[in-house]
Amino acid sequence: MLNFFRRFRERGWQPMTAYDYAKLWHAFGGSVITHPDVVARLSELAQMPVRYLGFAQQGEWVCALPTWGRHLALSKAPLKRAGKRDLFDLGNAEVIVPLAPDAAVPMRHKLDFISELNQSGLNGLKVQKDGLMLAREPEQYSKKFRYNQRRELRLFEEAGGTLRPVKAHSAQALAAIYADLFFRRFGFAPKGAAHLPQVFGMLHEFMVGEVLYLHEKPIAIQILYRVEAPNWISLEYINGGVDPAQQALSPGSVLCFVNTQKAWEEARKLNKPLRYSFGRADKDYKNRWCERHTVYRS
Known part of the structure; x- marks a missing residue:
């Protein structure tokens, strides 16, 4: 059942390497919480492996996402579930994921505080009550x-x-x-x-x-x-x-x-x-x- 939900959530997305994720971040940009070194180091501290996903259009990566299950990596909810809530503090960080300028990508993972910079290229977003x-x-x-x-x-x-x-x-x-x-x-x-x-x-x-x-x-x-x-x-x-x-x-x-x-x-x-x-x-x-x-x- 868990595999079924993951396949449903990730349809259209493909696993990618940490190296490819870093290349996309440095090509398209991101924020502190999605920076490849921040993600890798704090995930290692938490002993929670990262699943890197990419979305391709016309054979080229146009978006990338580091994930813990159905959440963005380094998110509070999976840390809390793992009993590691107080391991580190990134506050309520602005989330900017690597995204090509003209991309249109379905977002089915759980992300909060997604930046206005990503709004036009990620489908399925809702305005969050909390401002930044x-x-x-x-x-x-x-x-x-x-x-x-x-x-x-x-x-x-x-x-x-x-x-x-x-x-x-x-x-x-x-x-x-x-x-x-x-x-x-x-x-x-x-x-x-x-x-x-x-x-x-x-x-x-x-x-x-x-x-x-x-x-x-x-x-x-x-x-x-x-x-x-x-x-x-x-x-x-x-x-x-x-x-x-x-x-x-x-x-x-x-x-x-x-x-x-x-x-x-x-x-x-x-x-x-x-x-x-x-x-x-x-x-x-x-x-x-x-x-x-x-x-x-x-």
Whole structure:
């Protein structure tokens, strides 16, 4: 019976190799959660093998999908069923699958938060109730907003604050800083706390942003994963930690300003659009930084 349902779901789709999947991702693009190295490494951590599927038209691959059963690989539902819900955290990531520009592909697997970039080429999608929050371009903020953000950054630096790149820290150091500041902020451990050094080690090359220090002590961090596709940059803001004792310096706001500004600067140097996702449209503070975008599910 399970084989019957799989054959029905996969009709028109064909198994493909991880190598072919990676070729399509780098040809047509994708997002953090569908990046071939992210998929392979986190699937290995979860000990959940990936079934790569491709859809061909006129003898050429036009779409590819990494799957766990009937779900997109790295999805929360199969992790939960396997008792591995707290293994790693990718938030509510924007899903962009490798898809040729003029393709028309039936989507029968279970995917949430499918990007507007895929909407026209994947058949069978429905608008998802939850929107996705993507960071505005710097010019879309008001002059007053930008002035206030620069002022907060200046006051932070005058108080002895400094910025240090995430890349300058080891995976172990980042895990310790994030776990400590997350607990200080929320009073409980972050998702996947026990595996943070391992996950950060696997994804260290994709981690970007700054760590805020005050007098040599870290006071704010955001977990950001960035991948570069041929025609855009995908960046996911997963979560963060802030020392509430330093709230007078607005470290969370300062870090949002610094990280978004640097991400836009780098994207523009590469002449590529930036899809900087703050995840689900579920927090008021995201309205300050983002615009709501429609997403889809299948």
